[in-house]
Amino acid sequence: MAGTNGTGAQAGDEIPPGKRMNMEQHMLDKGAQMLQSLKPIKQMSQHACTFALYSHDTTRQIETHHYITRLNQDFLQCAVYDTDDCTGHLIGVEYIVSDRIFETLLPDEQKLWHSHAYEVKSGLWANPRVPEMVARPELENIAKTYGKFWCTWQTDRGDKLPMGPPALMMSPQGVGIGIVDPVLVQKRDEKYNISSDALKTARVEIAEPEWLNPQADYWKQHKDKGFCIDVETTEMKTRAPFP
Template sequence: MASSDETPAPMPRSGGGSTEATPGRAMGIGQKMMDKSAQMLQSLKAVRQTQQHVCTFSLYSHDFTRQIETHHYVTRLNQDFLQCPVFDSDSPNARLIGVEYIVSERIFEALPPEEQMLWHSHAFEVHQIGSMDKSPCPWDDTKVELENLVKSYGKFWCTWQVDRGDPLPLGAPCLMMSPRSENFGMMKPELIKIRDAKYGFSREEIKKSRAGIVEPDKTNPQADYWIRAGRGSL
């Protein structure tokens, strides 16, 4: 079985959300009708609580050269805690590749030091990469949300390494990291260009619009452990 530190195979095209390589038979008419009926009759309350769709990037903490576009569907449980199923695209057949939990600075500071080492800070990603809610909303509302997010911390486990070409979720979960300003954590410019062209974003314009968002004076040094260690396992 593939492991999280196995050398990846040539990467397929990213962002397609294709299920062509996923083992299994095509769905028949009967199954489609059953699924549609269930969708209409059941409440599905948990998944219908999703409030935002955020398009950003993530890096494998054990191999910073492996970088992927990720789509986080955000549900807020309270003012200090968010949970996000993460997909490889926003297409109807997108693959669920992991989960991210996001906590406020207040919650993070209360975590044990060994637990804090599994979390990443968001300040650079929000300001410089342009994590972006794809749905239109008033700037004032967006600014408030980003001011909260820039001080938050996330823990993202990837369970399906689609960039490696895995047809199924294989091996142990991988701890993911947020883009950094350091050389080994910097995003590949071509990935940002592809994202911006696809959604009509402009990283430079996003950076300008967020210049007034106040970053924290400093992030907790226990976070972003892999930056100091050069590896993602404890």
Template sequence: MKPLSLLILTSLALTGCGANNTPPKTPVPGEKTSAQMRTLETGAQIIQSRPPVDAISAYLDGFHFYNGDKNGQMEAHHYVTVLNDEVMQAVIYDSNTKDARLMGVEYIISERLFNTLPPEEKKLWHSHRYEVKSGSLAAPGLPAAADKALMSKIVNTYGKTWHIWHTDRDKTLPLGIPALMMGFTGEGQLDPALLADRDRRLDVNTSAIKGEREDLVAHPVAEGADAWQRGEVIQLRRVHGSGEHAQGETAHFGTSEQTRKAN
């Protein structure tokens, strides 16, 4: 049997990965790209190598919400790199076209690695069990066999996601500070209109995908994940004084975590 990453790459090449059909909705200020900039871009594409970009091997489409605000929901286009059998990383965009806005990043780790984390760190991570089993996390364009192979690797993993450009809030630039995002864990949480629109655009059938994944082995969610369900919300806030990443006495303004009870 082909290695998982090779299977995914082959499938993507054959199907076109269901992309290039969801343009960004957020305008970007600034002058149109000049002929000089386009020439420089073309030259760089020909001359320079891009190993980290070339390593991206899967396209996943799912949904996130702001930790502490379950009504703040948005679609998230994940472009995933498999680092090894237990660690993946994804760059997240608001669309799947060439001019997509980079919204954030997600780190994905195995259940075994998640269980090694300290309790406070676990609060930052969300489970993928429901997203996979419900079909709301889709791999557009992948044949059923490749989809199942990939999702069998993801169903028992955990993700830590930060969004930096909040395009759902009509921000024309990446304003404000990063936000910790969460994943849905049960029926009735995800806006059905958001899901239906995704299915229409990407030509996927969430109900059918759910049925195909019914026999995937999904473990109970590990203790400590999805802390928002227990009323623990963690987000960044601006504070005076040195932050977590300050060097010596040079920093006078930074960010720190603020934990509060959800309303």
């Protein structure tokens, strides 16, 4: 008997479960596209493909697709999908800050963030279909940044719908549990006709941060300790009702 993954949908069903869109809904969407500005979405100017690991379970590694909006020189926000196909699922959000901003965060907040230097230098961070020379200035900036990535839909474990609390994600690293499965990397490289090894060689001269704050990549300094979120009942803050 097929499992349901707690969503009420059979394991073989589409993700997410539901009826196909009808003609009226398609017409509504097309009309809305012509009439509405959709300004925040139109500010997404980059697509980056990389990998991430679950902070509470590093045996699970996923390919991620970041659609990036630049708010200023020190802050980027990313809608994260599990694929760049038209059927991609929005699985989370990542915020990226410069090292200058990161150093202003409280230590307990810094623990939730990860560094990007290794992702860039190793060739794991790629900008599909963008020539390396064009991407180079941005790669030099990203190498000095830190990210906080919350996964809200764990499609890799077969969830048909977003289930449970968000999961904190970690960035790949060149040691221990942070190493990405080579098979996962090869699959990505073949899809985009790129070579992570060639990108790594081409990026040798990209400057790494002079100092990586040890509060980031928390697991590296704390014997492989990660973070997870539990949901608990709590007293609600309330106010007097409006007259």
